[in-house]
Amino acid sequence: MRRLFPHPVLTGVLMVMWLVLQQSIGLGQILLGGAVATAVSLAASPILPERVRFRRLLSLLQLVAVAGIDIIRSNIAVLLILINPRAEPSAGFIKMELQLTNQFGLAVLACLLTATPGSAWLEYDGERNTVLIHVLDLADKDEWIATVRHRYERLLLEIFQ
Template sequence: MRRWLPFPVLTVGLLALWLLLSGSMAPGTIILGGALAIGAAQALTALDPPKTRFRRPRAALRLALVVLAEVVRSNNAVARIILRPGARHRRSGFVRIPLDMRAPYGLAALACIITATPGTIWVEYDSADNTMLLHVLDLIDEEEWVRIIKNRYETRLMEIFE
């Protein structure tokens, strides 16, 4: 069964997404979505993704709540910057952040979290130094950004993925 359907959860998820996006439960839509989902799962085996284990679902839920709150807070902060451009002198810049995490899925999740948060973007990852380069729209204190990334996100991701 694993050879025919190597990633069953992914396959079911892709089929469900296909059906939601198409807005139809017609037999042809289900067959086409199923074929595409199975084909995508088979194609993923060629990439040979590293094995991982999702260790702490409660920690993931807490992280999701933290990220949601941070996205809302950051949206408000960026809106204030855009709507009141002359209110305060703004300085954008880059911050290099040393990371302790090495898990590839944890790093990918960190990149998604940072890029999804308005006002910040993951620019580069240096695997030799295990550092990331972060661009911040309103950079006031570089050390504060290092603390935010390490304490708010990296420690939780390490708890989940390592």
């Protein structure tokens, strides 16, 4: 079974994404989505050195909820900046050291920071384990770092390490 599904989490996520994008749970879409997800999982096997393992599923659900709320709040904040003619956002860069070292956890953190309007993951230094982040409206650098550490990195450490 492991030979057919070397990365079952990847296969499952791709299958769900296929069905959501197709907006159908018909038998044909399930079979086609399953075939595509299995093929991609098999093709990705040589470049993925390890399997994804979730340590705490409750933390994963909490991360999804926290990130969803943060993305909605950030969308509203960016919208208010854009529609306010007097707004002068103070964009800036943050270089922060991470405790997270798991490559899947780092990938999820990069996606979360980039998917949140007003911030973007720019560069990762693997030797120093630091990340460079651009923030559209950087009022307090320390507060922003604390937010990333406590809202995302802490949960990702619980999930992946």
